[in-house]
Amino acid sequence: MADSFYCTESVNACFDELECNATNNEFERIECFGSGNSMVSAIQSEQRIREMVEKQIQHLPRHDYLKRLRCGALDSKFRRDAIDWISKAHAHYSFGALSLCLSMNYLDRFLSEYHMPMDKSWSVQLLSVACMSLAAKMEETEVPLPIDLQVEEPKFVFEPKTIQRMELLVLSRLKWKMQAITPFSFIDYFLTNITVEPHEPRLSLFKSSQLILSTIKGIDFLEFKPSEIALAVAMSVSGVVQAADINKAILAFPYMEKERVMKCIELIRDFPLIGGSVPQSPVGVLDAACLSYKTEELAAGSCGNSSSSSHDSPDSKRRRLDRDHERTHKTE
Known part of the structure; x- marks a missing residue:
């Protein structure tokens, strides 16, 4: 793959603040949540709806996130490029609607909390792959391998362990609250x-x-x-x-x-x-x-x-x- 390369050491800066090790046991925590947030589910009771209305703020980006996007403190093009890639991967594998919604929720919450190197083109794809992979693990019955999620002839090809480290960074920043209210x-x-x-x-x-x-x-x-x-x-x-x-x-x-x-x-x-x-x-x-x-x-x-x-x-x-x-x- 002439115009692609495996990204390993070049992305280490992303993980400087990561305090945990990416082990199989850590990632089993994702699976145990199940997929109770399914789009087509039993009608919720009013009491349950009231509870979710109160708790939904726990699954939102920081309160200043929108202002920072509008003012240019955060690069809105980075966000658009990430969502474009997530949408392509979502369509490629015909994932459900909630997987796409969760991916974008993870993306916004993470960007509001963590400073990504937005001047590096590889960072868009790495974060996008991680968010889509986590959402698929939450909602899909069949989840492609991390290497296979990198569709549409990507310029960069990340090793599975690099994607796993990015996933763990996202998880830690989102405090493992992955079954988001959407x-x-x-x-x-x-x-x-x-x-x-x-x-x-x-x-x-x-x-x-x-x-x-x-x-x-x-x-x-x-x-x-x-x-x-x-x-x-x-x-x-x-x-x-x-x-x-x-x-x-x-x-x-x-x-x-x-x-x-x-x-x-x-x-x-x-x-x-x-x-x-x-x-x-x-x-x-x-x-x-x-x-x-x-x-x-x-x-x-x-x-x-x-x-x-x-x-x-x-x-x-x-x-x-x-x-x-x-x-x-x-x-x-």
């Missing part, structure tokens, strides 16, 4: 309790899962907790569009913060390329992810809390998208 932990419950239109459960769950995966790839939705994203997605997919219906639906869950859920719903409404509603096809939902990446670049110049740059308001973006849409139709 939007998928709540989506079944919310879909069941707010549906206002006749629907096919599997289709609603599929639409919700695709929308969740699309939104969390960009940085804008890092502002929200998993339960808030899940409730906003469930209402969008279930056809709750009128202000009165939205208000009534949110009030049915008194443990949720109304203003934050409303803000998340508005962000989802602006999310599709030609907005106003949730895309009706999986292709439409996944295409919408392109927009979330663009908003990262717009927000990078500002440290404010808004989801878009002050130089490019949502109205101006919509007008530009409308013009592009008109030009497209004229050329057809």
Whole structure:
């Protein structure tokens, strides 16, 4: 493999703070968690949902993570490149939706806690492989060997022991809390309790899962907790569009913060390329992810809390998208 090489000693700097040894016994701790966080699971009780709402903060990045991404203190391109690689590996092995969600959760939590050498191109791939490998061990029944996870003709090929050391570093920084609470932990419950239109459960769950995966790839939705994203997605997919219906639906869950859920719903409404509603096809939902990446670049110049740059308001973006849409139709 002429343009690839095995990375061993060049990555040792990543592990300077690692205090444990990567042994087989250590990694058995991952397996014992099982896969109780499955997307298609028994409907949770309200008490269980309340408990997860309270505990979800334990599975989030540090509170200043989003601000650091927007201000450039952290390289948002590093994050995008990592997610792109994770998504390719996820698609290559046809892993479940939750594996992808967990991978991105591990990535964000780790980057918020640990300074990676972001000027080194190998570090993106090494961290990505480790996060995808850990997520697969949590959720998949068949897990490829670490060497086989390095798909799409990688420029660097890491030895299994190097990947294992990176995994252990991630585990130690995340304090072994790998069965993370994600939007998928709540989506079944919310879909069941707010549906206002006749629907096919599997289709609603599929639409919700695709929308969740699309939104969390960009940085804008890092502002929200998993339960808030899940409730906003469930209402969008279930056809709750009128202000009165939205208000009534949110009030049915008194443990949720109304203003934050409303803000998340508005962000989802602006999310599709030609907005106003949730895309009706999986292709439409996944295409919408392109927009979330663009908003990262717009927000990078500002440290404010808004989801878009002050130089490019949502109205101006919509007008530009409308013009592009008109030009497209004229050329057809």
